[in-house]
Amino acid sequence: MKNLKEHWNTVYSKSNTHKHTWTQDVPRTTLSMLDSLKLSKEVEIIDVGGGDSSLVDNLLGLGYKNITVLDISEEALNITKKRLGDNAHYIKWVVSDITEYRTDKKYDVWIDRAAFHFLKDETSILTYLNLVNTSVSENGYLLMAAFSDKGPTKCSGLEVRQYSNENLTSLFESNFNRERCVFEDHTTPSQMNQNFIYLLLKRRKLGLIPLHNNAADEFVTYQSTNALSTEGSCDVNSKGCCC
Numbered sequence: 004m005k006n007l008k009e010h011w012n013t014v015y016s017k018s019n020t021h022k023h024t025w026t027q028d029v030p031r032t033t034l035s036m037l038d039s040l041k042l043s044k045e046v047e048i049i050d051v052g053g054g055d056s057s058l059v060d061n062l063l064g065l066g067y068k069n070i071t072v073l074d075i076s077e078e079a080l081n082i083t084k085k086r087l088g089d090n091a092h093y094i095k096w097v098v099s100d101i102t103e104y105r106t107d108k109k110y111d112v113w114i115d116r117a118a119f120h121f122l123k124d125e126t127s128i129l130t131y132l133n134l135v136n137t138s139v140s141e142n143g144y145l146l147m148a149a150f151s152d153k154g155p156t157k158c159s160g161l162e163v164r165q166y167s168n169e170n171l172t173s174l175f176e177s178n179f180n181r182e183r184c185v186f187e188d189h190t191t192p193s194q195m196n197q198n199f200i201y202l203l204l205k206r207r208k209l210g211l212i213p214l215h216n217n218a219a220d221e222f223v224t225y226q227s228t229n230a231l232s233t234e235g236s237c238d239v240n241s242k243g244c245c246c
């Protein structure tokens with residue numbers, strides 16, 4: 004398999020935003036979690052694996068001033084920059100594999116929508132966890148969206164890890180408390196169903212024990228508005244592959 008950067012650049016150069024199975028015109032669940040936090044518009048936000056998502060458009064529209072979008076694919080970020088036009092200048096763009104990203108910056112909100120679940124091996128996962136633990140500010144938040152254990156096993160031709168509420172929480176609980184868990188049935192443009200888990204986690208002060216909010220899981224649905232008759236050359240499986 005060619006390297007990851009090349010893989011994702013090819014995905015973004017061959018397909019368009021409305022054809023990706025993961026695209027959401029408005030990433031409602033992430034935005035509703037963010038809105039519930041009532042944060043200042045000055046907070047430092049990073050969208051990890053932001054791709055050509057409209058999340059950044061929405062964040063700018065809501066008045067957030069300090070936004071970083073990171074992706075392994077320069078091609079994806081160029082699509083987003085082009086769409087934003089002059090507003091692209093307000094964003095910090097980072098082309099990097101997240102497992103190679105090193106920063107002294109502290110982020111108040113770390114968002115990851117369907118990038119973390121591509122990390123399969125223990126070393127990459129531990130590197131990611133270490134980065135989150137050192138880069139999210141005290142009292143900061145982590146908004147994580149990944150395929151649930153009822154979701155697809157592959158995306159864009161790559162195997163992914165699926166996560167339950169318990170095992171996703173346990174990965175981060177040495178430093179974060181779980182605040183909220185939402186399961187989303189996402190309907191792709193070709194009407195496939197993909198089940199995502201969204202976790203909202205809050206950074207805990209050092210030395211304190213995990214104190215999770217035991218509020219019941221929530222369930223929502225997201226219907227893509229861009230219905231397509233086919234999904235290109237995607238390797239569709241019964242749980243809704245994503246390409």
Ligand SMILES: C[S@@+](CC[C@H](N)C(=O)[O-])C[C@H]1O[C@@H](n2cnc3c(N)ncnc32)[C@H](O)[C@@H]1O
Pocket residue numbers: 011025026027051052053054055056057073074075076079099100101102115116117118121158
């Ligand atoms: C399924 S897409 C999701 C895109 C976007 N977050 C969204 O919600 O529309 C996964 C994204 O993660 C990026 N990605 C995958 N592995 C990555 C890695 N190791 N480091 C940084 N970005 C990565 C891909 O380039 C792609 O843009």
